[in-house]
Amino acid sequence: MAVRSILAEVSKLSELEGVRVTLRNSLSGGVTVGCAATAGSVALGPVGLLLGGVLGSVLTTWSKWGSYRSLISVISEDLTPRQQEQLVESLQLALNQVSREDLLKLLVLITSGGAQAALREIAVSSVREFACQELGFRLS
Missing domain, CATH: 1.20.5 (Single alpha-helices involved in coiled-coils or other helix-helix interfaces)
Known part of the structure; x- marks a missing residue:
């Protein structure tokens, strides 16, 4: 995936969750x-x-x-290209660390219609962790 498309999706997720700096x-x-x-x-x-x-x-x-400002505006306006790449890498790492058990749970969620919420939670958690560790923000 292109860096811009991943950042756009993360920004949407952050906005949906109401994450505030x-x-x-x-x-x-x-x-x-x-x-x-x-x-x-x-x-x-x-x-x-x-x-x-x-x-x-x-x-x-x-x-x-x-x-x-909201985290979405920080992601889209203030991050350097390197920070944006780090954010994308941290999201990819989080998604790559999904275990077999997690995949089975995801399969159950897909069949019950809850997969989108589970994937959103993984992505939002990664964004929060990145903002706290790499950018020094204190998020709730």
Whole structure:
């Protein structure tokens, strides 16, 4: 497989799994929006819930803009060609280390319709491991 096609697939998998480089900023943004919506709801009822949620969302987005990015944007925009090759190699290594027992389990999953989820988990785990070990990210 070409390096670009593998990276595109990994990026899709990372996006589907919602992998974020900084979970803390996501959680604090969610808490801020939730608090604003709650305060609005207490003050104005259902309309305040809407207004507080919208105002909290706008202010949180503005204050957090550029402070964190998803792993998919890091893969597609920031990795050097060598790092991209290392990522592809680590994915290939992970897939090459599948044992006979794993293949039997995969066969059972294929017949039951769960193979895509199993393969996605292998790829996402490899991406997370690469991001932590090679890029120094702390992922949840």
